[in-house]
Amino acid sequence: MAVDRRPLIAGNWKMNLDHLQAIAFTQKLAWTLRDARHDYATTEVAVIPPFTDLRSIQNLVEGDKFDLVYGGQDLSAHDAGAYTGEISGAFLRALGSTYVIIGHSERRQYHAETDDVVRAKVATAIRNDLTPIVCVGETEADLAQFGPSSLPVAQLRAAIDGLSPAEIVVAYEPVWAIGTGKAATEDQAQQVCAALRSALTETWGLDSGDATRILYGGSVTSSNISALMRQPDVDGALVGGASLDVIEFSSICRFLKHAV
């Protein structure tokens, strides 16, 4: 974690919590962080719920003036039109979204999202004033075949190929660590996040390389967050399972308070 990059802790709820559950959960999260005097200027906190929760979360966040931000788990590569079931970047922005996850390994695996699709979605997000959280990461087989960083770096290069420098967040999520309870070690996370930053610097220049936040994701908990966040190129976490537990997630958000 570098002092001039504000850490981001983002909770990816995946397909969990309907809009009523989302209201209760978000209220409890915001109040837990408020009671603990969480300083959002020091660590940004985002929730990334299913699309159907976004309007409820917007009403809550705006009505109660919570400092939480939120976003979508995906978006269409198209801006509007005959694309049944798709959600446009403009719709996400109109609901006050800050972020949108793009290229999550579950999208790549179950929805056949290729690097070209990911790149088109990154361009669409930027065009619609959303900050993409671009997910990259290798499977166990990739790791054995290519080593730790080459596949995530290739995915990142492909995701921004031909695009002008813009604000993005990169999430390094080794597929073998997602939902397995087997997180990467802090050294593994640092090694790949540093390689991703070098690739960004080569493609978009030093300013982008320095400014872009690179998150680690994959079985993050309140027990391993501090060690991960001590690494110079890890600027936050994309949290899956643990983001569905208010106490655990708020403890992850407050990693600075329990850093040892």
Ligand code: PEP
């Ligand atoms: C994820 O799916 O983005 C993720 C990091 O999941 P988990 O934290 O459950 O491993």
